[in-house]
Amino acid sequence: MSVVAKREKDNGAAITSKQVAVFDNGVQQDIKNFSRDPSPARIVLLVDNSLTLRADIDRLEDAAREFAYEIFEGDKLLIVGYDEQAEIVSDWTDNAKAIEASLKGFRKKGEPHLFDALYAVSDALRPLSGQKRVVVVISDGLDRGSKTSFEQTLADLQLQDITVYCVQAPDRTRGAIRRDVPKPKQVIEKLAEATGGAIFPIDDPRTAANAVCDELRKSRYVLSYLPSSRPFGETRSLLVLGNEGIIVRAKTSQPPN
Numbered sequence: 421m422s423v424v425a426k427r428e429k430d431n432g433a434a435i436t437s438k439q440v441a442v443f444d445n446g447v448q449q450d451i452k453n454f455s456r457d458p459s460p461a462r463i464v465l466l467v468d469n470s471l472t473l474r475a476d477i478d479r480l481e482d483a484a485r486e487f488a489y490e491i492f493e494g495d496k497l498l499i500v501g502y503d504e505q506a507e508i509v510s511d512w513t514d515n516a517k518a519i520e521a522s523l524k525g526f527r528k529k530g531e532p533h534l535f536d537a538l539y540a541v542s543d544a545l546r547p548l549s550g551q552k553r554v555v556v557v558i559s560d561g562l563d564r565g566s567k568t569s570f571e572q573t574l575a576d577l578q579l580q581d582i583t584v585y586c587v588q589a590p591d592r593t594r595g596a597i598r599r600d601v602p603k604p605k606q607v608i609e610k611l612a613e614a615t616g617g618a619i620f621p622i623d624d625p626r627t628a629a630n631a632v633c634d635e636l637r638k639s640r641y642v643l644s645y646l647p648s649s650r651p652f653g654e655t656r657s658l659l660v661l662g663n664e665g666i667i668v669r670a671k672t673s674q675p676p677n
Contacts, residue, residue: 460494468559470532486629488519502537503530535566561604
């Protein structure tokens with residue numbers, strides 16, 4: 421599983437397996453391997469193009485552009501815009517100029533089918549299993565009309581070990597939404613927390629892009645262990661902790677295969 425680990429006072433020293441602990445269904449496990457993963461990342465920018473998003477097209481372009489110029493050598497970006505449908509704006513590339521030119525493909529219309537779009541992106545990343553896979557959601561977290569449930573979408577992201585970062589736009593609902601529908605703010609928080617990602621405000625896209633790209637290249641580790649028990653067909657809760665002075669993030673669950 422992928423883990424983000426960094427020192428509160430970063431001195432560049434690698435973190436070792438003796439400085440972290442992993443709990444599976446509440447039981448501490450023996451770590452077989454914990455090693456830094458400096459490999460290139462495959463990053464999907466999933467951008468809300470729906471009509472009522474409280475962010476204009478220029479702001480969406482700015483957020484995407486910052487990532488195009490912050491990625492490290494070897495990283496590649498795929499940019500997908502969504503409303504009722506998810507459409508590729510820019511296919512996999514590391515060419516910042518080409519990405520910037522493609523951003524004119526953003527347009528605002530329709531309703532936000534966020535969960536359907538996330539599930540489609542997760543499915544598109546499936547063939548890249550074994551690589552460092554990340555989705556950056558640029559949205560307020562609102563979904564209106566998806567056929568895929570939030571729970572189904574989140575479980576697939578966790579199963580594939582895909583990390584979700586969120587560049588959060590202002591909540592267009594201002595909290596006024598039906599009780600049986602996930603609130604946008606809760607969706608953003610859950611996506612990031614449950615997959616080991618993080619949240620950044622859309623007002624400062626440069627900081628978001630720099631932090632995400634730096635973290636992916638410098639603070640990502642691969643942790644492996646053999647679970648002491650595997651209840652058949654059940655989701656297992658996961659918790660990864662670091663020693664004092666070490667910040668650790670990882671997915672919080674492992675759904676059944």
